[in-house]
Amino acid sequence: MRQNITIIGWTDGFWKWIAEFLLKHFWEKINLTITWRNIEKGEKLSKKLNISFSTNNIESVKNADITVFAVPITYMEETIKQICPFLKENSVVLDVCSIKDFPSQALKKYSPKSVLVIPTHPMFGPFISSIAWQIFVLTAEEKDRKDFRYKFLIDFLKNSSARILETSAKEHDKMMAVVQWLTHYDIFVFGETMRKLWVDIKKSLDFVSPIYKLKLSSVARYMHQNPWLYADIQMYNKEILEVHKVFMETSSKFNKFVEEKNEKEFIETIENTKKYFWENAKSGQTYTDKIIYLISKQIDLIKENINWKKLKFENIYSWKVLEEKIIDYKNEIIFLDNWEKLILDEWRVFE
Secondary structure (H helix, E strand, O other), rough: OEEEEEEEEEEOOHHHHHHHHOHHOOOEEEEEEEEEOOHHHHHHHHHOOOEEEEEEHHHHHOOOOOEEEOHHHHHHHHHHHHHHHHHHOEEEEEEEEOOOOOHHHHHHHHOOOOOOEEEEEOOOOOOOOOOOOOEEEEEEOHHHHHHHHHHHHHHHHHOOOEEEEEOOOHHHHHHHHHHHHHHHHHHHHHHHHHHHHHHHHHHHHHOOOOOHHHHHHHHHHOOOOHHHHHHHHHHOOOOHHHHHHHOOOOHHHHHHHHHOOHHHHHHHHHHHHHHHHHHHHOOHHHHHHHHHHHHHHHHHHHHOOOOOOOOEEEOOOOEEEEEEOOEEEOEEEEEEEOOOOOEHHEEEEEO
């Protein structure tokens, strides 16, 4: 018997990945319905995937065995409040929100008592081709983890080589205040500082160190994604304000060290931080060394084979594969003998 699954979508993004993922693994076992406020795009996608499309959220969940909420944080609680009272008895409901405390409470509050609530945070974006080694954070209540439907989800994720982290919603949000907020904040401030200084990014790469390029790549990666999502993460996690306070205090402290030319306290502070990281994150040096080594090996391979033998090139986004001879390599651009130009960062190079 086929399971009816409804995905409540809102904007372009992760919910489309969920739809394609479910079809890839369960197409013979499910009837999939998607909802979206953009009728034209929704109908176009539903035809492409051969699934059902609805603009009526409430009607679409009344017979759903599984309902997935994949809407922006801003509208999550309001959407849950409107729809959850109409969920099918004994069904399963999930959300994929990157904040877990208030969505978890809302799902429990507004869903029928018989509905199994599995708050979920997939810790990756909609560009991956496999969930192998990807992290899924699950914050279901202890009693719900004994349910056979929950165990089915766990078994499927394990069999797919995904990494599973079971924790509470509050603990999740405390960790995300650091893992997400502190990372995003640092990157956005870094990028905005460069913009205000009008740094010539291309020219700065002439002076590049591997670590600077890794940092710059991270900034560019985040800047090309949806700022709405990052704004929501900053605004709706209650745990963030304490992290924000400590960050600003620390930033001001280092600024004062420099203004006063206080080398002693500057060095002592770094030494204390160094000790903390050595005890808790020893692999950091090894991890970055490995990335730098792999980049260097790729460049060496390219330079050694200019006007020599053919190499293979695989695009990291489209998986397109080429096998061509290199005629030149300048400023991270690979020039092939078929007149194509490849940006090194977008291609894997191998013999």
